[in-house]
Amino acid sequence: MLSVKYFGAVAEKTKVQGENLPVSNLSLQELVDELEQKYDLASLSYSIAVNQKLVQDKNSYLLMTNDVVALLPPFAGG
Amino acid sequence: MRYNRQIILPEVGEKGQEKLGHAKVLIIGAGGLGAAILPYLAAAGIGEIGIIDDDSIEISNLQRQVIYKSDAIGKSKALEAKEMALSLNPSIQINAITDTLNAKNAIPLFEYYDIMVDATDNLHTKYLINDACVVTNKPFVYGSIYKFQGQVSVFNYQNGPTYRCLFPDESSNSKNCVDSGVMGISVGIIGMFQANEVLKMVLEIGNVLSGELLIYNMLNNDQQKFDLVKTNTTSISRLDFEKKYNVVENTVLEITANEALEQMENPDVLFLDVRNEEELPKVSLLNSIQIPLSDLEENLDQLDANKTIMVYCQSGIRSKKAVEILKKHPFLKVQSIAGGALKLEEVIAGNAVSI
Numbered sequence: 001m002l003s004v005k006y007f008g009a010v011a012e013k014t015k016v017q018g019e020n021l022p023v024s025n026l027s028l029q030e031l032v033d034e035l036e037q038k039y040d041l042a043s044l045s046y047s048i049a050v051n052q053k054l055v056q057d058k059n060s061y062l063l064m065t066n067d068v069v070a071l072l073p074p075f076a077g078g
Numbered sequence: 079m080r081y082n083r084q085i086i087l088p089e090v091g092e093k094g095q096e097k098l099g100h101a102k103v104l105i106i107g108a109g110g111l112g113a114a115i116l117p118y119l120a121a122a123g124i125g126e127i128g129i130i131d132d133d134s135i136e137i138s139n140l141q142r143q144v145i146y147k148s149d150a151i152g153k154s155k156a157l158e159a160k161e162m163a164l165s166l167n168p169s170i171q172i173n174a175i176t177d178t179l180n181a182k183n184a185i186p187l188f189e190y191y192d193i194m195v196d197a198t199d200n201l202h203t204k205y206l207i208n209d210a211c212v213v214t215n216k217p218f219v220y221g222s223i224y225k226f227q228g229q230v231s232v233f234n235y236q237n238g239p240t241y242r243c244l245f246p247d248e249s250s251n252s253k254n255c256v257d258s259g260v261m262g263i264s265v266g267i268i269g270m271f272q273a274n275e276v277l278k279m280v281l282e283i284g285n286v287l288s289g290e291l292l293i294y295n296m297l298n299n300d301q302q303k304f305d306l307v308k309t310n311t312t313s314i315s316r317l318d319f320e321k322k323y324n325v326v327e328n329t330v331l332e333i334t335a336n337e338a339l340e341q342m343e344n345p346d347v348l349f350l351d352v353r354n355e356e357e358l359p360k361v362s363l364l365n366s367i368q369i370p371l372s373d374l375e376e377n378l379d380q381l382d383a384n385k386t387i388m389v390y391c392q393s394g395i396r397s398k399k400a401v402e403i404l405k406k407h408p409f410l411k412v413q414s415i416a417g418g419a420l421k422l423e424e425v426i427a428g429n430a431v432s433i
Contacts, residue, residue: 005302007224007293008224008225008227008252009224009253044250045247045250045252047244047245047246049305052304052305053305053306054243054244054304054305054306054307056309070302070304072291072304073224073250074201074204074222074229074244074245074252075222075223075224075227075228075229076199076200076222076224076254077199077222077223077224077225077253077254077255077265078109078110078111078112078196078197078199078222078223078254078255
């Protein structure tokens with residue numbers, strides 16, 4: 001079971017702030033691809049964190065049960 | 079005594095107050111974020127605060143930019159902000175800059191101040207601030223809002239991560255408050271978080287949000303912090319910066335000695351010799367002046383900017399440097415003579431072949 005959290009414009013597309021996904025044994029990139037498809041996120045730009053740490057290389061990151069993934073788009077308002 | 083209530087804090091004391099008094103902070107943007115940041119930095123006694131914004135006050139600003147008055151609609155934000163801050167604390171210095179931050183003024187400004195505060199409302203300027211901070215080796219306090227959520231972090235602080243380490247993709251099109259909407263309190267809270275970072279940095283107390291992104295949600299008071307590390311270790315030189323933002327032309331305009339001499343009798347042309355007095359051969363030209371390269375910047379008033387200035391030195395290298403200097407100031411019609419005085423002499427003596 002993975003926990004995924006959404007922020008900013010990403011949360012608007014997903015219409016939820018977070019969810020639990022019954023997935024396992026996939027790379028971070030695979031998860032991102034699934035979410036992009038599911039919620040039509042391709043047009044958005046965001047960074048990704050796992051367990052409160054930013055991750056740059058999504059392909060080589062293998063997710064484990066209870067990992068918390070966060071999709072962080074940049075905010076621009078001021 | 080004005081600062082008594084903070085001086086009695088062990089973390090501040092007289093020493094801390096002195097640090098605040100010596101600090102120079104630049105707030106980029108006098109909108110929602112700036113309106114929260116400025117008063118608290120002024121109140122705390124930051125010795126010199128710059129505020130840069132070329133906007134005028136509009137009625138729709140007043141639901142969140144709480145330092146402005148209803149009867150000041152139409153007036154300059156930077157100037158009104160300065161007046162507010164000085165009437166709150168007349169003992170500090172406020173520099174109001176009625177301009178937009180751009181690639182031309184960013185580096186000179188950042189060189190002057192110790193800490194920059196990003197109170198802007200667009201991504202492009204955030205990347206510009208980041209790059210200029212990397213060039214000048216200064217930290218900046220990042221803040222941004224999206225509806226009821228805000229982000230805060232401190233970048234380029236003591237060799238910490240930069241904004242590009244967090245958001246390397248510059249192509250994003252995140253919306254600002256005009257498009258998405260915002261409550262005054264939301265942008266106010268984030269601005270105060272930013273002011274808090276500035277004070278921690280100046281006083282050297284607490285934990286600065288360097289290497290950490292704070293995301294705060296006003297609707298449920300959820301606060302999250304995400305760790306980030308420095309990924310982008312390449313430094314940017316001033317030249318790289320200027321090339322990237324197209325500040326100066328990449329190639330120095332060069333013309334041949336032949337072409338230059340064709341203009342010998344043209345009264346709109348001025349020949350500038352940037353060698354030292356004692357260097358030979360002297361080239362005899364009607365409309366000419368000699369200013370050694372090392373003295374050039376201080377003597378620009380001797381040059382008529384309306385003329386086309388053709389610069390030469392001994393062989394064509396120093397003259398290119400001179401052209402770069404002149405273009406920055408800005409002289410628009412400047413050219414460097416390839417081959418310098420040596421080539422000119424050759425051509426004049428009739429021995430030259432066109433290059």
